[in-house]
Each structure stands twice: as structure tokens, then as C-alpha cells.
Amino acid sequence: MGAIEQKDVVFEVNYEDRIPNNINLSEDKQLQRALEAWQPNYLDWWRDMGPEGFQEADVYLRTAVGVDPDGWAVFDHVKMPDYRWGILLAPKEEGRTIPCGKHKGEPAWQEVPGEYRALLRRLIVVQADTEPASVEQQRYLGKTAPSQYDMRNLFQVNVEEGRHLWAMVYLLVKYFGRDGREEAQMLLERRSADEDKPRILGAFNEETPDWLSFFMFTYFTDRDGKMQLAALAQSGFDPLSRSCRFMLMEEAHHLFVGETGVGRTIEATCAAMNKAGITDPYDIEAIRKLGVVDLPTLQKKANFHMSVTRDLFGSEISTNGANAFTAGLKGRYEETKLEDDHQLHDDTYPVMQVEDGTLVINEVPALSAINSRLLDDYIADCQGGINRWNKIIEKAGIDFTLQQPHKGFNRKIGEFGEYHITPEGELVSETQWQQNKDNWLPSAADYEFIHQLMQPCAEAGQYASWIAPPRVGINQQPGDFEYVKLG
Ligand SMILES: [Fe+2]
């Protein structure tokens, strides 16, 4: 198929094989057989836990045809169960070395380093588990989609999270033998929010009950995915690095869906307020009557998603984090661009902690603060889209600013897990927390309002009242394009 080859790297994806791939899968019969044995179980899982009610719909999806960042995807109407999930690795960087930790400078591992086998497997399994979890969390959303365009974006995100599972399962099955195959099977058996077999991380057992949650999730929680993938892309274990580098290209679209989804919601709110002559963003009842989401409720939704996502970074001070870094299995965000010794023996990092009832910043050994640093990088990375949202509000002439809550707000894990901290960063008592939490997080009444607002709008080119149409269509399609043909 005219592929440009570079040793084991193929830039074009082979779609002749049962499992699409750019890794010359047919040359590794044992791996091919193992993955082909897993494939029907994966499809069973997709049919059970994938988007409910839309398995027969023709959806305008993009499929990866290459790993060249320009022009890597084609678009076509596809039934989701027929989506060609496959294994795609970014090209190998010749001469790549381990970027951090005690093996820094040694050639990157092409096989699993024996002494770190268990730790590496755990890192891969934890990442892998989030991928099907998000599909499960979002499986009912198709029914209340505010437009075909949005429905299509939801399904695109869903099939790509499925592909991310494939990316991780490939690593488990190829490099971890029998226990890798067992882990691959268990990934299809755990279920989001299941009492007996829940997903591994807390945020992935939360509900994604409505479209605001979906947009907040894709902006804030997929961004945790971006940060974790970016850190794993720095792994000394080269196959993991290459898998994650390709996943990051897909992840960019998920973040786009989140940012523009919230942005378009804000746009609709501001336009409706202006049209009705409402200037006070806290005139909540009047604003809600316009069929849009008031900005204070958006802030509360954002507070919720930011705080549960911050917990995904784990304890700020962590031996596991230190071990993974020192072993060279997981780097920091943009490790290769950082200017230090990449080993951090004598370095410190400022970590916020609670001491005698006040928040203080302590310099702690940098190695043990790897998670804390990635969390700080994440918080900084969140701000760009928030600034762009605020620009929309400002342009509409409304006096309101969306903000990130304090790092310690509503945390269950890490330094702040045992405390109650307000969005402004004030330590408060349990009683004060209980009295005020409905001002900071969505209340039952807020959920009720959002729930009744989420009426489907499935006509091509039409949009629900609470969300503005996008500026451009997917793949430049016109405004009335039929993104989802219901089967
Ligand atoms: Fe993902």
C-alpha cells in the first residue's frame, strides 16, 4: 500500500488485517492470535457498554489512516460496532534514550525491564482502565444530545477511548505474557460505578449524567488524560512512549470538544441574557426561564469536575510517583524540555500542605513531589480555555468571571483530603462546609434544572436552546450536514 517504511515503523495503517495496525502485526503470529482472541470479547463489551440506542446508527467518524500528524485521518459514515479499532504507534525515534531517573542516557528499553515489570504493568493497567470507563460513563448521553453535531462528537470520543484501550491492551498482551492477557480480560470485566468490580480510579466511577457534565469531563478530565499520556510518552519503555504519543493526537480532539462545548453553552447564555435585557448573572431564575444555563451553575459544575479530576493525580507526596520516575518509567510533563539533571537527587519542590490549621508551602524533596508537580502543570494547562471562556462573557458585556477553585477545594485524596477548603482557599469546619456546599458545587436543584433542560435535538442543523452552533463543521461540512443517520 505504498507505505513509507522505516525498519518496524509503517506510517500508513494496514486495514487488510482483521486488526488494523501499523506494526506489521501479521509477522508476529502469536501476538496476532492473542489479540484476535481478545477482539470478540472487546466487541461484546462495546455492544453491552457502548452508546446505548445508537449501535445501528451511521455516524460520521474519523478513522486513523496514518501516523503522520498532517492528514492522518479519513472521515466517513460508519456503524460504531464496525469501527476499525486498531493498533497505532508513533514512529520510532532512532537513538532515543531514557530521559530521566537512574538510567538516564541509556538506550530506551524495547523490552520490559525485568526489575520494573510489576510497576510498569500497574502503570499501563491504571491508564488502560480509564479508557473503557469513560465510554461506560457516557453511554446514555446520545439520547439527550443537543444536536447531531454534538452527538457525533460524543461518539467520536467514545470510539477513540475504545481505541486507547486497544493501545494499552496491545502493550499488555505483547510484553507481559500470560498476566498481560489476564489484565486485558479484566479490563473488560470491571465496570464504572459497579459495586463489586468498579473501575480503578474514583473519578471514573462518577456519573456523567448530562451534556454539561460531558463537556466539563472532556475539558477537565480528558486533560488529566493528556497530562498522564504526556508523562508516559516520556517513558524509558519505548513501546509505551510511542503508543502514548499517538494517543495524544486523538486526545486533542477530546479537549476541543470540551472547550468548545462549554464555550458554546456560555455563548448561548450570554446571547439569551442580552436579548432579554438581563444584566445580572445572578438573576438565576429569570435566566433559567430563557432555556439556558446560568453562569453561576456553570461555575459550580466546573468546580465539581476540576476537584474530582485533581484527585486523579494521586497523593501530592508519593513514593510510587518517585519510584516510577527514578526507574525511568514515567517522566514529568515535557521532561525533555526541562533544564535540570532529570534525576532530582538534591532538588526540592514547593508543595502546599495544611499545618496547624493553616495552608503553608513547604519545600519537599522533588522526587517525592512528582505527582504534585504534574498536578500544578495540569492546573496551569486548564487555564487557557477558561480564559477563552471569560473572553466570550466579557465580549457580551456581562460582569462575570469563571475561576479555578483553590487546589484544596473538595479534595478526597492527598494533602487536602481530610480538610474542608472553600473555593477561595479558606479552611472551614464540617458545619460551615455543609452549610455552604450548595453554593460551591451543583445542588440537587441544579441537577434537576439541568436534567429537565437536556431535551434532545436530533434534526440536522438544529441546536438545543442552551447551546450555540459551532463556527465550523467537522471536516468543513456545511451547517445542515447529517452527522448521524439513525438506523
Ligand atoms: Fe483516552
Ligand SMILES: [Fe+2]
Ligand atoms: Fe480522551
